[in-house]
Amino acid sequence: MFLDHLQLQVEAGHGGAGATHFRREKFAEKGGPDGGDGGHGGSVYVVANPALNTLNIYRSVRAFTAERGASGEGGRRQGRDGEDVVLDVPLGTLLKDSESGEVLAEILSPGEKICVARGGRGGLGNNNFKSSTNRVPMHHQPGEDGEIRTLDLELKMIADVGLVGFPNAGKSTLVSRVSAARPKIANYPFTTLEPQLGVVPVDDLVSFVIADIPGLIEGAASGAGLGIQFLRHVERTRMLLHLVDLTDPMSEPEDSIRIIEGELRAFSEVLFLKPRWLVGTKLDALQDEDRLARFEALCRARDQEPILISGVTGEGLRPLVFKLGAALAEMPKDHIGSGGDRLLAGLATPPSEPPTSPSGKARPAV
Numbered sequence: 001m002f003l004d005h006l007q008l009q010v011e012a013g014h015g016g017a018g019a020t021h022f023r024r025e026k027f028a029e030k031g032g033p034d035g036g037d038g039g040h041g042g043s044v045y046v047v048a049n050p051a052l053n054t055l056n057i058y059r060s061v062r063a064f065t066a067e068r069g070a071s072g073e074g075g076r077r078q079g080r081d082g083e084d085v086v087l088d089v090p091l092g093t094l095l096k097d098s099e100s101g102e103v104l105a106e107i108l109s110p111g112e113k114i115c116v117a118r119g120g121r122g123g124l125g126n127n128n129f130k131s132s133t134n135r136v137p138m139h140h141q142p143g144e145d146g147e148i149r150t151l152d153l154e155l156k157m158i159a160d161v162g163l164v165g166f167p168n169a170g171k172s173t174l175v176s177r178v179s180a181a182r183p184k185i186a187n188y189p190f191t192t193l194e195p196q197l198g199v200v201p202v203d204d205l206v207s208f209v210i211a212d213i214p215g216l217i218e219g220a221a222s223g224a225g226l227g228i229q230f231l232r233h234v235e236r237t238r239m240l241l242h243l244v245d246l247t248d249p250m251s252e253p254e255d256s257i258r259i260i261e262g263e264l265r266a267f268s269e270v271l272f273l274k275p276r277w278l279v280g281t282k283l284d285a286l287q288d289e290d291r292l293a294r295f296e297a298l299c300r301a302r303d304q305e306p307i308l309i310s311g312v313t314g315e316g317l318r319p320l321v322f323k324l325g326a327a328l329a330e331m332p333k334d335h336i337g338s339g340g341d342r343l344l345a346g347l348a349t350p351p352s353e354p355p356t357s358p359s360g361k362a363r364p365a366v
């Protein structure tokens, strides 16, 4: 698994102080109190930016402070609110409070915005404190502190392409040939026990992430073998490759395709409807021409050009990588998640409006 971890210090802005001030006009000797309220401190938000793939933008600067609210002024003028700080993060970022370990959110939808440190409320100016018994209030409130938090950011890279197929189909071999990842490969089923990700370079600028998951067997969607938890993992990919071992003496390509597709459909419609290409593997060892012909016919019946590869000789690998790169470039990046688990309701939405006073201005708790 690729994990990118880092910690950020975030500090919301302090609220501005209210003002103590009295109206002074040429012909009104004893003007009443007119000290305005302080502005609210800026908050710190984290927002999902689908253009980012890494947390590298935080390599050097790790501390962020939002602006303070300005103090209130005479003439009931409210101080200016402090500017918010907005931190962009890639999709797939898990946000935790460093101290408590609490999960604040998992960022999965483009544009999703989470408040991670709330700005302090501005203090009330003295114009709020006048009453029949106190016509000359001499006090105002200070602003409240902004929240301070240490955030743990963990990037769970979301793969673009998920590999599905029977155990032993050659999934890990493919990953090891097209990426720098080195998953375990062996001639027995269930060699891969947990998903492995590999970054596949298409050219100097473009790459995509491929996910190797444990092999699926009949009944995977209802819990057989290792499949189910990993199907959840590939549910977030943009497309699937279904690897079919054309040399497996135990299963005909038609059967293995039918069984795997049945499992995908039983697991979820989302998974089943994802773009999916059939890929015939182990071309170098294939002796049964009839099988090959049947596999090719099956592909063509679905309007798919047959894709045939060998992890041993490397045949078909570069064309497959280019074809995937081109297809992914055409696909939107925004159907990765379904909205994300917003685990901490209070923090998952921007701060709610504080109770309002009769004059309609926001009021801090006195």
Ligand SMILES: Nc1nc2c(ncn2[C@@H]2O[C@H](COP(=O)(O)OP(=O)(O)OP(=O)(O)O)[C@@H](O)[C@H]2O)c(=O)[nH]1
Pocket: 165, 166, 167, 168, 169, 170, 171, 172, 173, 174, 184, 185, 186, 187, 188, 189, 190, 191, 192, 193, 213, 214, 215, 216, 281, 282, 283, 284, 285, 309, 310, 311, 312, 313
């Ligand atoms: N001849 C030949 N053998 C291959 C090819 N690809 C994979 N194999 C062999 O097939 C066996 C299984 O390969 P893996 O890549 O581990 O298969 P997998 O699909 O990852 O298997 P699980 O992790 O168990 O699901 C290994 O012995 C590989 O060496 C190929 O293109 N040609």
Ligand SMILES: [Mg+2]
Pocket: 171, 172, 173, 183, 184, 185, 191, 192, 212, 213, 214, 215
């Ligand atoms: Mg494997």
